[in-house]
Amino acid sequence: MARITITDVARMAGVSKATVSRVMNGNYGYIKDETREKVLDAIQKLEYRPSSVARSLASNRTQTTGILVSDVGNPFYANVIHGVEDVAFEHGYDLFLCNTNYDEERGLAIVQSLIDKRVDGVFIMSSSMSNDWIRELNKNSIPSVILDWQVTMEAPCVAEIQIDYEVGIKQAVEHLIELGHQRFAHISGPLSLETARDRKDAFVYHLAENGIDKDQIVIVEGDLKIEGGRKALPEILASPIKPTAIFTANDMTAMGVIGASRRANIRIPEDISLVGLDDTWLAAQMDPPLTTVALPNYYIGKLAMETLLKILERSKDNSEQIKEVVSTELVIRETTERQE
Amino acid sequence: MARITITDVARMAGVSKATVSRVMNGNYGYIKDETREKVLDAIQKLEYRPSSVARSLASNRTQTTGILVSDVGNPFYANVIHGVEDVAFEHGYDLFLCNTNYDEERGLAIVQSLIDKRVDGVFIMSSSMSNDWIRELNKNSIPSVILDWQVTMEAPCVAEIQIDYEVGIKQAVEHLIELGHQRFAHISGPLSLETARDRKDAFVYHLAENGIDKDQIVIVEGDLKIEGGRKALPEILASPIKPTAIFTANDMTAMGVIGASRRANIRIPEDISLVGLDDTWLAAQMDPPLTTVALPNYYIGKLAMETLLKILERSKDNSEQIKEVVSTELVIRETTERQE
DNA sequence: ATAGTTTCTGAAACCGGTTTCCTTTTCTGC
DNA sequence: GCAGAAAAGGAAACCGGTTTCAGAAACTAT
Numbered sequence: 001m002a003r004i005t006i007t008d009v010a011r012m013a014g015v016s017k018a019t020v021s022r023v024m025n026g027n028y029g030y031i032k033d034e035t036r037e038k039v040l041d042a043i044q045k046l047e048y049r050p051s052s053v054a055r056s057l058a059s060n061r062t063q064t065t066g067i068l069v070s071d072v073g074n075p076f077y078a079n080v081i082h083g084v085e086d087v088a089f090e091h092g093y094d095l096f097l098c099n100t101n102y103d104e105e106r107g108l109a110i111v112q113s114l115i116d117k118r119v120d121g122v123f124i125m126s127s128s129m130s131n132d133w134i135r136e137l138n139k140n141s142i143p144s145v146i147l148d149w150q151v152t153m154e155a156p157c158v159a160e161i162q163i164d165y166e167v168g169i170k171q172a173v174e175h176l177i178e179l180g181h182q183r184f185a186h187i188s189g190p191l192s193l194e195t196a197r198d199r200k201d202a203f204v205y206h207l208a209e210n211g212i213d214k215d216q217i218v219i220v221e222g223d224l225k226i227e228g229g230r231k232a233l234p235e236i237l238a239s240p241i242k243p244t245a246i247f248t249a250n251d252m253t254a255m256g257v258i259g260a261s262r263r264a265n266i267r268i269p270e271d272i273s274l275v276g277l278d279d280t281w282l283a284a285q286m287d288p289p290l291t292t293v294a295l296p297n298y299y300i301g302k303l304a305m306e307t308l309l310k311i312l313e314r315s316k317d318n319s320e321q322i323k324e325v326v327s328t329e330l331v332i333r334e335t336t337e338r339q340e
Numbered sequence: 341m342a343r344i345t346i347t348d349v350a351r352m353a354g355v356s357k358a359t360v361s362r363v364m365n366g367n368y369g370y371i372k373d374e375t376r377e378k379v380l381d382a383i384q385k386l387e388y389r390p391s392s393v394a395r396s397l398a399s400n401r402t403q404t405t406g407i408l409v410s411d412v413g414n415p416f417y418a419n420v421i422h423g424v425e426d427v428a429f430e431h432g433y434d435l436f437l438c439n440t441n442y443d444e445e446r447g448l449a450i451v452q453s454l455i456d457k458r459v460d461g462v463f464i465m466s467s468s469m470s471n472d473w474i475r476e477l478n479k480n481s482i483p484s485v486i487l488d489w490q491v492t493m494e495a496p497c498v499a500e501i502q503i504d505y506e507v508g509i510k511q512a513v514e515h516l517i518e519l520g521h522q523r524f525a526h527i528s529g530p531l532s533l534e535t536a537r538d539r540k541d542a543f544v545y546h547l548a549e550n551g552i553d554k555d556q557i558v559i560v561e562g563d564l565k566i567e568g569g570r571k572a573l574p575e576i577l578a579s580p581i582k583p584t585a586i587f588t589a590n591d592m593t594a595m596g597v598i599g600a601s602r603r604a605n606i607r608i609p610e611d612i613s614l615v616g617l618d619d620t621w622l623a624a625q626m627d628p629p630l631t632t633v634a635l636p637n638y639y640i641g642k643l644a645m646e647t648l649l650k651i652l653e654r655s656k657d658n659s660e661q662i663k664e665v666v667s668t669e670l671v672i673r674e675t676t677e678r679q680e
Numbered sequence: 681a682t683a684g685t686t687t688c689t690g691a692a693a694c695c696g697g698t699t700t701c702c703t704t705t706t707c708t709g710c
Numbered sequence: 711g712c713a714g715a716a717a718a719g720g721a722a723a724c725c726g727g728t729t730t731c732a733g734a735a736a737c738t739a740t
Contacts, residue, residue, distance in 0.1 A: 003480070005726055016690045021728055030687050052457045053396045054726035057695050062393065064457075072421055072437075073621065078413035085439055089446075094453060097437030099425055106429075113434060117392045117404075140343070226625065255625055262627065281413065285566065285595055287602060287627045345696055356720045361698060370717050394696035397725050 004048045013042040024050065056118065065308065066096040066114040067123040068107060068133075070224075074252060075280035076297060080125060080147075083301020091309060093120070100126040108132055115140045121308040124149070127193060127224060134158060143311045145304045148195050159307045159322035161300060163195075165202045165277075168293035168328030169247075172275045173206040175291075175330055176245045180339040181273060185218040185243035187232040187253050196224075199249050199277065218243055222253050229256020233264065244272055244339045251278040254290055254335075269337035279331055288334035296326050344388045353382040364390065396458065405648065406436040406454040407463040408447060408473075410564075414592060415620035416637060420465060420487075423641020431649060433460070440466040448472055455480045461648040464489070467533060467564060474498060483651045485644045488535050499647045499662035501640060503535075505542045505617075508633035508668030509587075512615045513546040515631075515670060516585045520679040521613060525558040525583035527572040527593050536564075539589050539617065558583055562593050569596020573604065584612055584679045591618040594630055594675075609677035619671055628674035636666055 010017045015035060022031055023039040031039075042048070056062040067084060069077040081097065088095050096114060100107040107126060111133045114122055122137055125147040134155055137144050143157040151158055176184070186203050189196030204217060218239045222228030229248060233256075236243055248254040254276035261268050268274050268288060276283060279294030307322055350357045355375060362371055363379040371379075382388070396402040407424060409417040421437065428435050436454060440447040447466060451473045454462055462477055465487040474495055477484050483497040491498055516524070526543050529536030544557060558579045562568030569588060573596075576583055588594040594616035601608050608614050608628060616623060619634030647662055 003726095006728095007726080017727075018691080018729080019689060022689085025728080030689095032688060035688080049452070049456050051397075051726055053393060053402065054695090055728080056393045057391075057397050057697085058726075058728040060695075060728095071418075072412055073415060073418035075413060078411075078418070081412055081437070082439065085437075089450075092453075094436050094457065095438075096434050097421070097425075098435075099422065110429075112389070113432075116389050117434060226621075258627070259625060281566075285599060287598070343696095347696080357697075358699080358721080359719055362719085365698080370719090372718060375718080391696055394725090395698075397727085398696075398698040400698095400725075 003051075004046045006048075006050065008046055009039065009042045009048050012046060013038045015039060060118075062118050062120055063092055064094050064096065064117065064119045065121045065123065065305075066098060066110075066117075066119045068098045068100050068110060068126045068129070070102050070126045070128065071099055072097065075282050076250065076252075076278045076295075077125065079280060079297030080301040080304070083298040083303075084123060084305045085301070087302050087305035087309075091305075093305075100128070102126070102128050104128060104130045104132075108136070111136050115142060120312060121145065123147070123304050123308070125304075127189065127195065143308060145308050145311075147300065147304065150194055156319045156321070157311065159311060160324070161304055161307070162323065162325045163295060163300075164325050164327050165199050165293070166206075166328075168277070168295075168330055169199065169202040170206045170209075171330035172247060172291075172293050173203065173210060175332065175336065176247075176273060176275065177210045177212075179245075179273065179336060181245040182212065182339075183216050183241050183243045183245075184212065185220065185236040185239070185241075185246045187220050187222040187229055187236075187246065187248045187257070189222060189224045189249040189253075191221050196249055203247055216241060222249060222256075224250050224252060226252050226256040226259070229253035229258075230260040231256075233257050233260040233266075237264065237266070245275070245336070246272060247275045247277075249277060251276040251280055251283050251290060251292055254292070255282065255286060258286055258290075258335075269335050273337055273339065274335040275330075276335075277328075283331075284333065286335075291333045291336040292331055294329050294331045296328075300326055343391075344386045346388075346390065348386055349379065349382045349388050352386060353378045355379060400458075402458050402460055403432055404434050404436065404457065404459045405461045405463065405645075406438060406450075406457075406459045408438045408440050408450060408466045408469070410440055410442050410466045410468065412437065412439055415622050416590065416592075416618045416635075417465065419620060419637030420641035420644070423638040423643075424463060424645045425641070427642050427645035427649075431645075433645075440468070442466070442468050444468060444470045444472075448476070451476050455482060460652055461485065463487070463644050463648070465644075467529065467535065483648060485648050485651075487640065487644065490534055496659045496661070497651065499651060500664070501644055501647065502663060502665045503635060503640075504665050504667050505539050505633070506546075506668075508617070508635075508670050509539065509542040510546045510549075511670035512587060512631075512633050513543065513550060515672065515676060516587075516613060516615065517550045517552075519585075519613065519676060521585040522552065522679075523556050523581050523583045523585075524552065525560065525576040525579070525581075525586045527560050527562040527569055527576075527586065527588045527597070529562060529564045529589040529593075531561055536589055543587050556581060562589060562596075564590050564592060566592050566596040566599070569593035569598075570600040571596075573597050573600040573606075577604065577606070585615070585676070586612060587615045587617075589617060591616040591620055591623050591630060591632055594632070595622065595626060598626055598630075598675075609675050613677055613679065614675040615670075616675075617668075623671075624673065626675075631673045631676040632671055634669050634671045640666055 098110045122144040145159045188200045220232040276292035279292045283290040283292045438450045462484040485499045528540045560572040616632035619632045623630040623632045
């Protein structure tokens, strides 16, 4: 059974392809009600569905976007993806999901492939990425929305979604200070990442604001994964500073710390208080439930897709840069406790 | 800057479009080395990249697949997706990721959209699905690979990946019996799902094999999510049977049980032993680490993509049904303990 | 009745590739 | 040196839509 094409519909309705196309899209001129009926009828009878491929080629729009994340397995991304997808679905967009696996090379290959597929836009949410990606996208004038990354280059069609870590981290610090903590540790993300440095700096800065000197802070570099947290804990415990509170760069790292603490016979929060960052659904499921600096995960995804739609809808010459900022907020659960 | 097309390359190399196409694809006839060089040169100089869209339209192949999962947030799917993606990436395929959100309607809409996009194949890994999906795909002769679902209809282009729960569940039961347990509970998935009934039946069957009668088993229906496990525990505790061991339909449910047990002051495994099913990375991170019936998550994804490739490569008339079976295996961690 | 609009529709070009078909060129072997 | 086969590559049709352009039909105003 050959596939039904627009030509079949046109023949059955006794009109031209152009008319069928017009009926379907509503654009370009007027259609007599009677004709419209005939066409709609034929479409229905034949169960015709237009080929997105042909449509894309002709119209230069694919109704498709790509999203690059480090790893779908990270619940943070899962939430973001949901947000993107829900809005995309509503507007008839499909989503290529791509895991970079924290690998810049692979990411670039993916970007190239997305360009070849002529996606209408790309979301870059991979924590490790490279300016090359943006450069390639830009060269092909494919708009992109980038999460939490300072774009340092000339890039007209790039929207940024910035995360204001300051607010939430300030709250976290004040919370810990209030509980009487005086010596701290931070398990950061890979310090090659600006976002990791941002979080670390914000933490250190607000500690300073509260009279805590740098020499009361241990910083250990992690990897944003469980493993990093697990490995970091012994290092922190061995430090002469003897921190009583740990702030991790994300929830996964905190999860690693919780696991390691059990093995090391350290009680959380009695011996050490712990604050994560992300607030994925996992945070509430940990034992004890994790106090964490919450990012609006789902909302970030939603906002990203909405931003892309905005870019796609605006006129060609309006290329003002869009920059959105989302805030963060401390969610207190049970991994933080008063330190006597 | 207009996009570079095959025509530009042809002009620059002083050959016809056909030749350029042949050089790129290697098929159809012979090319003189000298000509090939000229073309390759032009391609390089112009940084030409062929449009996948045009290519798809002409060749009727999109190098694209779609995958339907219930929810990316579930670590089980995350692993499967990784498996699919890695193989897909290797072979130059891209992946539309679609969350059905456990909603059959939405799933059908997604399937339709994938058909319109003329994907080369579809993976159905959503726990709740409908025969309509397969019917639509079939009508458009789009091959599909279905995970853990008994296809009850005429469906030539459908491959199945079955999961042999028997083996692992048998091990789980024997493990529990060996530990001295005599009274059991099972938190199932929605019993409208065949896969949920399978797991339940296998559990009950093997208990019977070990001399445990039905009246020593409590069955509570869950939802394969954390919430279901949380809600089920009180019900189990209230039962006159007083089970000492719980087997859950998946790890997420087990996670819910662990959470609820803490609130109910029940110790796991001292008071109640717990066995999950899936063995996502989460299992090992729970507290205590979860004993669980392991599915080869990543391998399932890999196998699925490999199976699809096999279908796509075989000749048109060879339509024998492919059925793969993967096995399961008990992984013992720390949620099961001897019952005195 | 006629000119001037406005409404409606079809023919054909086009999007950027692939593939068929056929012609030309280059090799073989004798 | 020539016939026949093999190698090489071009012209054009095609994939299934969209969009331009122009002409026909229907409607207004005079």
